[in-house]
Amino acid sequence: MRIYTEEHEVFRRTFRKFIEQELVPHVEEWEEKGEIPREIWKKLGDQGYLCPWLEEKYGGAGADFLYSVIINEELARAGVSVAVGLHSDIIAPYIASYGTAEQKQRWLPGCASGDIVLAIAMTEPNAGSDLQAIKTTAVKEGDHYVLNGQKTFISNGISADLVIVIAKTNPKAEPRYKGISLIAVEAGTPGFIKSRKLKKMGLHSMDTAELFFDQCRVPAANLLGMEGGGFFYLMEKLQQERLISAIGSQGAAERMLADAIEYAKTREAFGRPIGKFQYNAFKIAEMATEVEIGRTFLNSLIADHIAGKDIVTKVSMAKWWIGEMANRVAYQCLQLHGGYGYMEEYPIARFYRDVRAHTIYAGTSEVMKLIIAKRLGF
Ligand SMILES: Cc1cc2nc3c(=O)[nH]c(=O)nc-3n(C[C@H](O)[C@H](O)[C@H](O)COP(=O)(O)OP(=O)(O)OC[C@H]3O[C@@H](n4cnc5c(N)ncnc54)[C@H](O)[C@@H]3O)c2cc1C
Missing domain, CATH: 2.40.110.10 (Butyryl-CoA Dehydrogenase, subunit A, domain 2)
Structure with missing residues (x-):
């Protein structure tokens, strides 16, 4: 299913380059410090990578949701844990949807420029x-x-x-x-x-x-x-929040799989690449299948979300299934790396610990199943 135009693809390539140049070289330093420097938020804002969907009068680009999807996917694939999706696509929408004209004027331009972190x-x-x-x-x-x-x-x-x-x-x-x-x-x-x-x-x-x-x-x-309207607002925004979470899990799973395939082709044991052992090749085949299922499901949800459909049940399914799938993939990909997988020199160690939170935040897997069951009449 093609949902992206050529303009989206150009944007993706440009953002990927930004990530490679401005973020990836500093990840280890930020991981040690436990925070991302403020100027990174400003750089993201200057380039239009924060709240791209915001109206131009508030400093946004009035872009469609696919630009947010691309930003979240590319950050997830790069394994950079800067909470851009949380800021841009989960929190700022509360101000845009429920804020008064004065509140929007006061806060939204800063959200887009990186002067206000949410x-x-x-x-x-x-x-x-x-x-x-x-x-x-x-x-x-x-x-x-x-x-x-x-x-x-x-x-x-x-x-x-x-x-x-x-x-x-x-x-x-x-x-x-x-x-x-x-x-x-x-x-x-x-x-x-x-x-x-x-x-x-x-x-x-x-x-x-x-x-x-x-x-x-x-x-x-x-x-x-x-x-007294807060709970209603939270419920109304949950669909996008959980979709963003699933996009992060899917992006991470795709990156981990790609790295593991590369590793399995080059790392040798007993005189041949480890991917040539049928056991490992089957593991990779299983993961590739799960990742593909996740991608297909997710893309259909992204299209439905953009079309304005109520897909809370399906998004809850995606949030738990893709979140758990990313964890299964993390486990197997780390295993394929052997001892190197446990060392910080390969990104899989970081991905492994980072995706663990995906089944907890933005509603646990169990809470997702409660929602699905409730919507099925239980
Ligand atoms: C990295 C990270 C970032 C986070 N960021 C934010 C943030 O920005 N803002 C924010 O407000 N919160 C944030 N959270 C909190 C997160 O949303 C909560 O941790 C999550 O909702 C679970 O709540 P809890 O930790 O109190 O677990 P509990 O609610 O105590 O749950 C404990 C366990 O019991 C299970 N459980 C609970 N109720 C049921 C039930 N009815 N049936 C079956 N099982 C059940 C849960 O699934 C879980 O396995 C973050 C958490 C993490 C780990």
Whole structure:
């Protein structure tokens, strides 16, 4: 199925070159530092690689969703864990969809230029999958909301200039989801504390943080959308969020497979390339089949998403299946590399640990199955 035009392909080649020149040579340094320098966000913004879909009046290019797909795919294939997809295609759309004219004017140009890095804070120490159980409150006092609570595992949490916080404006609401609102909190607001940068298994260049809100007074003008509408907004945006996640998993799987095929053709044992052993050739054949199935499924979902179809069930299937598939591929590809696979000199070691998060963030595989089952009537 051809979904890309020649213009998309030109854009892909240009972006790939940008990644090779500006990002790949620095990956090891950023992985060690645990963050990506701010000027990279600016460079991405200068080249139009952040929020390309945004209207021109906000600094975007008004581009179609395929440009976002290309950016996410190419970053995933390169194995660069900079949370561009999260910033551009998961968080910024909340501002674009639910923000007032004033909020859009205030924040969106910075999102496109790289001057404003975004994070979204849903998860708490005792509420992840069960989002409605969050305890963070935002109590209205005059023309401010006063936030109190704790968030954890927040991607870009340290580098963020603006965090969309999911909080309860009405903790007593029944059903619980009716009390949830989205509030944009700017870095530097008194009472907003960026606490620990969390040490994690992979995705080292992307900072992940614990955040605290202690009597944090945020202007009521920072409420996104309607008070009590937060859960509805989150549900509405889940389709694209999970599609972006599946695109990342698929891109990583394709890269790992390509590297492993190359390695299996050149590495010799017992006098022949290891790929010539039928056991290994079969493993590669199995992986290539799974990767192809993932790609075909994903491309059909991308086309449906662009067509505006409700594909929440299928996207949930893709998020769990492709996320798990990428992990199976990671395991087998690392195995094919033997001892070298365990060493940092080959990218497979990094891919292996990075894809492990894919079955957890943006909704776990189990939560995806809950959604699928529910939509099937269970
Ligand atoms: C690298 C990384 C980045 C992240 N970035 C962000 C971010 O930017 N913003 C943010 O808000 N959060 C972020 N998260 C948090 C992530 O969304 C949560 O970790 C995830 O939703 C799971 O929540 P939890 O960790 O509380 O696990 P829990 O909800 O405690 O789940 C524990 C286990 O129980 C299973 N489980 C839970 N409920 C059920 C059920 N009903 N049926 C069957 N099994 C169930 C889960 O699938 C899981 O296996 C990130 C996490 C990681 C690892």
